[in-house]
Amino acid sequence: MPAALKPIAPELKPVAALKAVTIRHSGVVRATHWITLLAFVALAYSGGEIVISHPRFYWGEVGNMMTRPLFQLPIPSSRRTVPTRYSYVMLDQNGWSRALHIEAAWVLLLTGLVYGICSLWTGHFEKDLFPKPADRRWRAFRDMVAKQFRRSPPGEPEAHSYNLMQRTTYLGVIFLLFPLMIWTGLAMSPAFTSAFPLSVILLGGRQSARTIHFFVSWFLLLFLLVHVTMVAISGFWSRMRAMITGRAVVRKERA
DSSP states (O other): OOGGGSOOOOOOOOOEEEEEEEEOSOHHHHHHHHHHHHHHHHHHHHHHHHHHHOOEEOSSSOOOTTSOOSEEOSSOOSSTTSOOSOSSOOOOOHHHHHHHHHHHHHHHHHHHHHHHHHHHHHTHIIIIISOOGGGOSHHHHHHHHHHHHTTOOOOTHHHHSOOHHHHHHHHHIIIIIHHHHHHHHHHTOHHHHHHOTHHHHTTTSHHHHHHHHHHHHHHHHHHHHHHHHHHHHHHHHHHHHHHHHSEEEEEEEEO
């Protein structure tokens, strides 16, 4: 066949991956995120020391060594007057831990107020947290859970905003768990309940508030553990860089 009549094979261009930088988190979100983390770590550590001083939980208004507990943690106490199954006591750290707990709680509360006001002002809640109308269905949530279990890589839209599973979880933490933790914490303060007695009456008593506070704290610890695990699975360093610098790298395919 003459060379002029030979079919010309189409030239195939290699597919290249482009990297684009996009804004993922605002400065307010990043600052309040890290301050909240530090305050929560201080609250968890000091709260654990407070629990050790009296690892018995009650329901109602009154609870002491002479009262039958609702349940008791299987750990030694830091006070000999508290009956436990152990013949020894832990080092008593109740003094400084209570002071740190109150200070960290105020830091968390003020940080949450700044985050909430700025999020309402900038539309962060509506744009980044509330699920879109198309996602407010059980099927959309089920598909997102299945995608997480398959460990599928995040798509381009997830580089700009949160997915449905993240939005649902963050809404529960921001509007349910954190407010409930602050409410139950204030309900254990005699000074606060003397000014606002309904705050403790609605919870069933000061000891009921303490018990609810304990369980809410564990739910928040579980959230933190799952949150860190999911960050590690989806790309620890890229997610950390986005929360520190505010920028995320997005991969795009180009023919």
